Amino acid sequence: QVQLQQWGAGLLRPSETLSLTCAVYGGSFSDYFWNWIRQPPGQGLEWIGEIRHNGNSNYNPSLKSRVTISIDTSKKQFSLKLSSVTAADTAVYYCARGDGAKVYDWGQGPLVTVSS
Amino acid sequence: EIVLTQSPATLSLSPGERATLSCRASQSVRGYLAWYQQKLGQAPRLLIYDASTRATGIPARFSGSGSGTDFTLTISSLEPEDFAVYYCQQRSNSLTFGGGTKVEIK
Secondary structure: OOEEEEEEOOEEOOOOOEEEEEEEEOOOOOOOEEEEEEEOOOOOOEEEEEEOOOOOEEEOOOOOOOEEEEEEOOOOEEEEEEOOOOHHHOEEEEEEEEOOOOEEEEOOOOEEEEOO | OOOEEEEOOEEEEOOOOOEEEEEEEOOOOOOOEEEEEEOOOOOOEEEEEOOOEEOOOOOOOEEEEEEOOEEEEEEOOOOHHHOOEEEEEEOOOOOEEOOOEEEEEO
């Protein structure tokens, strides 16, 4: 059974860069798509992007200019950077494992707050 | 980008009743439609994928149907633990989620 453990700063000021990392425990690392998905408080889910073990990535067009997803296969970790954050980026951020068409497993989803 | 519209926004039902949730896509997503359940304070859980295939461990009272642009999630007889928010999701091109349907106790 795979476990996804994520960490990163929980409080940011406007214009800073959000940075989160997700470690994968158990299961294959190369057979899946590794996703970041967020959920503003009281709202729905928004896909941020995905990366594969070979470094190929895809992003939500609405966030693409500010997002970088990277991967470290030796550590079985992948990371999210979101630049120039505003209050609108306040959300629970989930790392998740999928197959490109659907998402199977989710991290614990810490809340990241952007506030001056 | 394909937009998914879920209806109704809220469904008020009693335990034992049948729930029918709708998801409509702005263009065809072929069969790449999944459904998730999310309870308060928890991450979503995959229920259905490829429009009608139940994920591992999902009870048979959950079923999915549809193709193209119109999809339905049916819960045949609501159990107390089924009251939650449900999202549909497509991956025909970029991955998108619907806005959700909240199934609440009447």
